[in-house]
Amino acid sequence: MPPDQPWLRPEMDEAGEAQPQPQRIITGLQGLLDPAEWVDADLAAEPASPPSAGPALDPDAHRNLRQMFATDAPVADPLAGLPSETGLGDALLGPGLRRARWIGLALVGVLLAGLLSGVDLLGPPPHGWPGVAQAYKTIEELPPGSVVLLDWAYDPATAGELDLAARPVLEHLLARETELVVVSQLPAGPATARRLLTAIRSELQAAGRLRPQAAAPPATGFLPGGAATLPLLGQAPTLGLPVDVEGRLTRDRAEMKTLEAQGPVLALVLSGRSEDVQRWLEQVQPLNGTPVIAVTGAGADPALRPFWDSGQLQGLVSGYAGGATYRRFLAAPASSQEEAQLRSQQIGHNWALLLLALVLLLGNIASLLARREP
CATH class of the missing domain: 3.40.50.720 (NAD(P)-binding Rossmann-like Domain)
Known part of the structure; x- marks a missing residue:
């Protein structure tokens, strides 16, 4: 091989096929790291294994499962069938206000009394706040x-x-x-x-x-x-x-x-x-x-x-x-219009306070009379 034609050597062919390294835009800075090549060998997805065949279900079992998931499960009442030991009937069974239906009836009665009786619970004038x-x-x-x-x-x-x-x-x-x-x-x-x-x-x-x-x-x-x-x-x-x-x-x-x-x-x-x-x-x-x-x-x-x-x-x-x-x-x-509006607001406010007091009173009575677990 002529000495003045070194590019004809076999090793020069391999060197010519090598890809040139890309030049970075910014060089010579202290602390600037070379970018790492992306290696996705660790991220390669593993071949999915076929699902194991489970026990086969007959059509009747499939139908029963569909019906079971399509309907809500019934919730059993823990107090159903318990005897009444207070002498007041089933209205006082249960914790707190749950079974005391007579409390709700009493509150409805107070509301109807306030609407239909026409009793004016004016009381004292409204409280004046600072300002x-x-x-x-x-x-x-x-x-x-x-x-x-x-x-x-x-x-x-x-x-x-x-x-x-x-x-x-x-x-x-x-x-x-x-x-x-x-x-x-x-x-x-x-x-x-x-x-x-x-x-x-x-x-x-x-x-x-x-x-x-x-x-x-x-x-x-x-x-x-x-x-x-x-x-x-x-x-x-x-x-x-x-x-x-x-x-x-x-x-x-x-x-x-x-x-x-x-x-x-x-x-x-x-x-x-x-x-x-x-x-x-x-x-x-x-x-x-x-x-x-x-x-x-x-x-x-x-x-x-x-x-x-x-x-x-x-x-x-x-x-x-x-x-x-x-x-x-x-x-x-x-004015007469303002006086009527203020009177209506005050009466409604006082009836609401009376209703709140009855809720507290009857709620405590129901809590005392309610049947409790030993």
Whole structure:
């Protein structure tokens, strides 16, 4: 083989067939390891062994198995067939309330008595929780002409309870001749606010407690966008209410000019949920520093009580009980409609307490008389 043609040697053929090693993009770095080749020998699936042939079942056995799994197994009553040793019959057999059918009949009788007898269990007035007196004092100290911003966060779905809580508070605000600006993020919120405020103004005018100059409806508008647009009420509330519910511009109204120049002196959040009040305290109050009074349903009171204890809320009026307590501070007679609604709520509440007391009493009696295992 000529010495000047080394590529003709046999070993050079094997070297030429060797695949070149791929060049890495990044080299020369300390700690950079070479990639390991994927070896799937350990992961190779073992050949599946054929299932062992079990004992063959005849068609009748298959049919019985299908019927057994298709139906629920009967549950035997452990107390069935036991003799009664108390002398009161089978009604007192069993642990606790399970066999005491007479307790259920007694509770149904109490419910029917409350619905059909017409007995008025009025009793004492509702208990007043802390926060109602402070709300009354805050509104009583407002000078006439002050602008109050209302976040109307409830609609007709929860108006049955919240109207009773909000009516005396709104009546107090109107009697103090404050200027109200109502903003709602619910589609039916502005109409709910206009309905209640119009009814309160009519009652105050009939009683001679409202001047004719203060009988104009407040600026009421809808602010879409949910939590994303809520901080706008803390930065520029007039931009959040460019037009009212009737499509008229609000920039020429006196209360809107005062709101733009001085800001609100008080914020009133009316909602049946605690989340709406919390959003206002977190997203709006830090921007303007305005005191906040919450008028909520009774179910939202426990969640908002820490905000009242910490001083973030200037007042807290919750449920029909809070409205009744505020009415006593207001020292003004309620309308016939409000009085009837409060009376109905109080009677139903007292009947419910009586029913709860009977459940506890009869449950303990049934537990004492029930037959127990030795």
